[in-house]
Amino acid sequence: MTESSAERTRAPNGHGAGATPADESCEIPVNPGSGSDADVTPADGAGGRDRDLATDLRQAPLLAALSPAQLARLLQRASQVRLAAGQMLFRQEEPAARFYFVRSGQIRLFRLSSDGGEKIIELIRAGQTFAEALLFMGTGRYPVCAAALTEAQVVSIDAADFAAMLRESPETCFALLGDLSRRLHTMIAEAQLGSLGWRKAAPATPISRRMHVSRSRAICWPSPR
Known part of the structure; x- marks a missing residue:
């Protein structure tokens, strides 16, 4: 694993490639994989908060309970990342500083075996979050890789600040x-x-037919679980 895949992608102005900073004192964190030219923009841009984005974020159970002030704070530290189909977002064992909300498209989570094979762990759809469990596990590194299954747009959320909000409230x-x-x-x-x-x-099977008994005989059926 190289450090470059977890570092920020920088443009000549010192900010992330394709990113416009919300203000000059704040850098936009970028976490796409090595060699990625992800299109990254602030979630809370100079033109004012994206009202549709705030509504979309509340689809996620993890974010639905946030107050308007907390949601505004989250957006100030968040960024939107657009990914092409197949483009990596992060790699297994990279530092896990952020979690994600899928605004559109699908993301596949997978693990790499020692021989380079892939094992699909989960497909994440629009309206869902992923990598948030690391907030409570304290492992500090992503246990899987994440890549766009289709063209996708995700919101990258500062995990440490989100955890701080929960501690404060x-x-x-x-x-x-x-x-x-x-x-x-x-x-x-x-x-x-x-x-x-x-x-x-379900149709009757040979086994279920053999289990059928006359009404005159007592039989105990397992209760549904």
Whole structure:
């Protein structure tokens, strides 16, 4: 792993390639992989906050509970990265200083084996965040590679500052936990309904036919889990 892939891509003016700084005292962090010419722009540009972007970010459970002031703070330190299909965003074992929100397109997360093969871990779609788990794990390095599966636009978020916001506001932490809990219960309920629907629709198999017994005989069925 080379250090160059984790360093900022700089233009002649000292800022990231393709990036326009929000102000001269602030650099736009860039984290695309080696040899990348990613199009990077500030999330909170000189023309004012992108209202659509703020709305998009609230799709993510991790960001939905942020107050307007907290969201504005996040945007001041965030940047938007446009990636071509196949373009690397970060590589396995690089320092994990940022996490990401997918605004459009798809991102594939994968690990590299010792022989250079790839194992797909997850596909991330628009409206989802990824690499945020590292906020709570404290590993400090990305355990996977990330690359654009299709042309994509992602928002790069300062992980350290986001963690600081959570530490400063217990109310935000509780709101975040409440929202995640509600979504988890909804997912469990949907999975249970889907499982029941599958059981009703599943055709009888030779094994299930052999398990059928006369109504006069007692039989105990396992309760659904």
